[in-house]
Amino acid sequence: MSVPAPAPNGKFNVAQKGAAGMKLIATGLLVLMAISFFTARAYEPAYPALGWIKAFAEAAMVGGLADWFAVTALFRHPLGLPIPHTAIIPKNKDRIGDTLANFIRTNFLVPRVVARRMHRLDLAGAAGRFLKAPAGQESRIRGGASRLIADLAESLGDERLGGIVKSATARRLKEMQVSPLIGRALAQAINEDRHLPLLEAAIRWLARTLDSNEGMIRDMVRDRVSWVLRLASLDDKLANAIMDGLRKLALDMEADPAHPVRHKAELEMAKLANDLQTNPETMAKVERWKEQLIENQSVGLWLDGLWQQARAAIIKGAKNPDAAMAGELGKVIANAGHTLESDERLKAGINLFARRAIVGLAASYGDNIVKLVSDTIRGWDAKTITDRLEAAVGRDLQYIRINGTLVGGLVGACIHALDVLGL
Incomplete structure (x- = not known):
């Protein structure tokens, strides 16, 4: 069963309008060439010089129509006729998805490629610069995350989220064997x-x-x-x-x-x-x-009391992250950021760990990622994905039609020149 592709956003609508505008220009140019051809052919006996316009317009129509057919055949049947090897994208949507997935797998999710790319990145330094940023900087990221946390804590409420936390804590404690933990702690205390x-x-x-x-x-x-x-x-x-x-x-x-x-x-x-x-x-x-x-x-x-205090503190800190970061907590985080940025040995260790972890993810889950891409495209509705692809590249495709019309006209004029010169 096919499902619609992701809902269009503002950029998609702008691209769609741009493609429609260029299609109108390309079609208008083709119509202009047709009018020019028939007009020149009608008056050519009286005005032989119109033969140049006739030759240009005739070849331009041929080039424009050929490119119109080629562009249209990518997305649908021209004039609704079931001509072989047309409507290429809708018919081959699944194969295109598989090809795209394999391209991603072989060019982006190969461990050596990921390792080479990750080798250039300084994740520890970037994290350090973010953590030690003074109040007011990184405000969009910090503010967005804070609003999300506050909204989540407030929307779930005391009773609902508190019940979840308490139930999860109680369940975890029931599953945990505390006797060996106490015994090991007591034995360690006696030994020391x-x-x-x-x-x-x-x-x-x-x-x-x-x-x-x-x-x-x-x-x-x-x-x-x-x-x-x-x-x-x-x-x-x-x-x-x-x-x-x-x-x-x-x-x-x-x-x-x-x-x-x-x-x-x-x-x-x-x-x-x-x-x-x-x-x-x-x-x-x-x-x-x-x-x-x-x-x-x-x-x-x-x-319950512990949870309510923790929830109130979370909401208070999330609603005013700059104030929460201005105290001792902010100093600790800023010092951690400074250490991450300046300690080369620590930075190298963290970057090495991150690089190995991401390379390991690419090696272990690369096939699952590309399968997700392939299966997602397979599940999309053919018409929807076709419309979105046409909107994304349609503007450039209409330029092909315009260029084909003009280049065809120039070729027709050159052929007419050879004919006039008797070559």
Whole structure:
């Protein structure tokens, strides 16, 4: 099934009008030659000099008609007659599309051609110059991109886009196994002794908790000792001994990095890091906790709040990109642009990466690109694409008709001159 070609734009309409104007001139010149021929032939017996005009006009008509036929045969049947080898473009639209696609493939999407072309381009330098451009420059690109981002963020709205973001985030978190990540992070922290501040903070918390809950601990001791100890007033001594022992344990653990209890705690942390990565039971338990946390209503409200703040910041920055770029963010981006432009080693590395990436795309997807071109042209309506091609090159083709008319006339005049001279 054929589909219409892309909708015409302003340039197409201008080209179409220009081609129509030149067609009118070429046709008018042909008509003028016909009038001149018949007029000269009628008055030639009385005025023999009109033989020159007759010869010129006669040959001009032949040349003009021949070129009219050739130009018309490219796009349609002349006078609607199904003459063989006419209406060439509509009949061979698919073959033309294949030929164009192969031309693009062999001349533009060959890896060595792309590499040679990319070798002349300094993408990193261009990106650096763009990033460090002062406020007001590159305003059309920046402004257009900013308006697009702001319009997109506003049109989707809080509820719709926020739901999309939250759903995508929740889905991604559910698919991700967090237990091995936590285990590797904890193991890395232990290997680099970054767990020590956490362990020392836990010891200090234990000491503060003992002090703040001393009364409760003493009551627990009294409730659990026998009445014999209470009768002998030994319950207070026991509670004092327990409190003193716990305080001394906390102080010794904080002061002595090699304390046995502290060492035991570190071994348990290392075991936990290993279990988080290898123990199926521990991993399943962490994943269940993760899912419960994701489903928690408070977490959902927190994610909504984060999204709303981010969306408001995006819209604010997009509506006033110059103001957003004037602060620290603008300085960071400008410095990055300066580095990209001035650091030759970095620039060479980025350009090499870009060149290899684009050459790789050409090698891997060149056939798909040309197939897209070929299939697109195959799907276009023949009449529409013919009209567009005729409008694009019709002005030059009408010049061919005009030139054919004039050159034919000059040839006719030369032949008449040879005839007059008896040669």
